[in-house]
Amino acid sequence: MAGVASQSVEAKPQNNPEEITSNGSNSVPTVTQQQKSRSQTWVIDDFDIGRPLGKGKFGSVFVARSKEEKVIVALKVLFKEQIRKHNVMHQVKREIEIQYHLRGNGS
Structure with a gap:
């Protein structure tokens, strides 16, 4: 993907799981797994990237x-x-701040 140089990824978990890889797995993680995953910093290599949403x-x-x-x-x-x-850039920073508070991690 052209124009991407950042190594850190901020992602918001979604409620509706969707099949995105060909490995046949579409299990839904438990709340404990989701809470555990929110305490780490993700990098792009931590993801299987699926179809474009927009x-x-x-x-x-x-x-x-x-x-x-x-x-x-x-x-x-x-x-x-x-x-x-x-x-x-000020709008991007504000959007990141808003999304961070929507994560539901109690911060």
Whole structure:
């Protein structure tokens, strides 16, 4: 995916599991597994990336599943060049802050 240089990934677990890989597994993780997975920092290699969910001016969203915990997430890929070009870094920071508080981790 062009325009992606970041190694850290912030992902929000979704409630509806969806098959995204060909390994035939579509099990739903337990709450304990989801809580455990939220305490770590994910990197892009921790995910099996599935089909695109949407695309916008500043990035794309994909359905993905963490390889270890099998947690289904929406993975947003942002185009850094477009964000800088249109001077909207403050909006990106605000969106990250909002999404972080929606995670339900008690923070």
